[in-house]
Amino acid sequence: MAQIEFRNVSKYFGSNKVIENLNLTIEDGKFTVLVGSSGCGKTTLLRMIAGIGPATSGQVLMNGKDISEVAPGKRDIAMVFQNYAIYPTMTVRENIEFGLKNRKVPKEERNRLIDEYSRIVDMYNLLSRKPSQLSGGQRQRIALARAMVKKPAVFLMDEPLSNLDAKLRASMRIELKELHQKLKTTFVYVTHDQVEAMSMADIIVLMEKGEIQQVGTPEEIYHEPANVFAAQFIGTPPMNIIDMPNGYKMGYRPESVVFTAEKPAGDGYRKKGRIVTREMLGAETQYKVELSSGQAVMVKIADSRFREKQDVWITVEPEHLHYFDLSGVHYSHGGAPELLAEVVGGMNDV
């Protein structure tokens, strides 16, 4: 169990600034996901916690104690790498045992732990195999067992699922989630995949260009994005962002659009458009619609009856509309604020 705190940390690679003056607290026992596009600094933060890529300046605290000078092996953490980083010349057993041996765990205890954890990851029958004889998923499990067997206070995972195929990835997501519920330790998980972040996280830390854009639960980030970046990063497809004549931006999720063939009654944001493409995904259908204003928006609804090149009306209820100010920061949500009401009204098609 451990809480982790970054205090004014900066990281430079030569003269290249990756992170500057970042502050963040990772809560004890939570599954925290650092998510962002590649190069945003999320792995850099993870490596700071591990001690294998120390901060250029600032402090990293674990349970209130500065661990900046503590060697990686003494930090009570375990890490799972994207390429698994298992030792190819050792058997599965030796891979799991290596860390325990170095920590001078007695032989009997070691055997008991290897037995227990190899069963948890379902690798008990393969203990004498070499990694080269195993599949990607199995290697991933060794990496997990090797991390778990140390009973660390913090689990660090750097895109652990990105080398697996889609099906295995989905099942490992659930397994990791279950593992977290069972162990109740702090998990810090790095990914560039917003679906992974949304599906696994208790807390999402959304990063871009070395800066934190938003910290919140998946619900918060989805329903109340802090800025245009957050609105467009989370969600598949991302939120539609429409430029308003006064420089503000309006946004709505593809899922909150209502589609009609005829002009809808009532108020709310409504536009005429024509369907450009249609993707039937099973339970939902995704349409790309070109609006009368020339801008294309995405729409995702259950109704699959609409066809390409069909003229349609889209309506978005006021409570689903988001507004962003000139600098892209979330301004208001729901009915248009006084300042914008007239502008929004003028954008509707009649």
Place this chain on the structure above:
Amino acid sequence: MQKINLTVTDRKKELVGTVISDILKIAVMLAFVFPFYWMLITAFKTYSESVAVPPTLLPSQWSLEGYVSTFNSGLNILGYMRNTVVVTVSVIALQLIVMVPAAYAFAKRTFPLRGLAFSLVLVAFMIPQQLTYISVYIMVSGWGMINSLWPQILPLGCDAFGIFMLRQSFKQIPDEIVESARLDSASEVQIMVQIMLPMCKSAMVTIAMFSFIGVWNAYFWPLVMTRKEEFRPLTLAIERLRDAEVGIRWNTLMAGNSLLVVPILVVFIFASKKIIEGFTYRGVK
């Protein structure tokens, strides 16, 4: 129909190509193997047969005369052999002790002036050994080591080529494996010996093999670095087998040569697979 005919001609062409390339391979192989074969059968011929014209491809009478006269030549062949073995084993051991940490540091650690230090290694790699004879001789004789095996061991204790090659091999190991070992509380020595070395076994074997051949066959270096027979290696003894007054006794000379060469062949046969692997990295994907 036409399509099938085409395939048959293609196959014929392919077959002819294979046959020609196989013949060439065999020819090249014979060119390399024949001198060794000639050395070995000459060693087992009698003196008169070894100088007979036309020469025989197999001894008409197998004889140990060559070996007997090698050991009866008045030279302490076993003493020379002992020197060769001691020098070779010591050089390889010393080289590994020096090279592994150096290569590890160059490949996986950052420290001030690393680039400069590594370029010095490369410079050492490029300087011909012949240029260093005199200065090394003066240095070791200053240390009072000329009457010992040390001048044949110490100056060769660090091999720039070995450091270079091992570094390349270490560099191919993903950093995450080293970091993972650090998180597993492994010391730097453990990382080197238990993680990196087993992954670079082939490169190690290759480097050791090159050193082995170089030192085992060394002629000029020990000739310059020794003054007394008792510290000289087998290569110098073989040279002295030619000093017979009655002209060169080919069977004796070849018997001596075979004593020199056979150990290398044996080592190579055992290590050849690793040596070939040494040039291709096989990691876990």
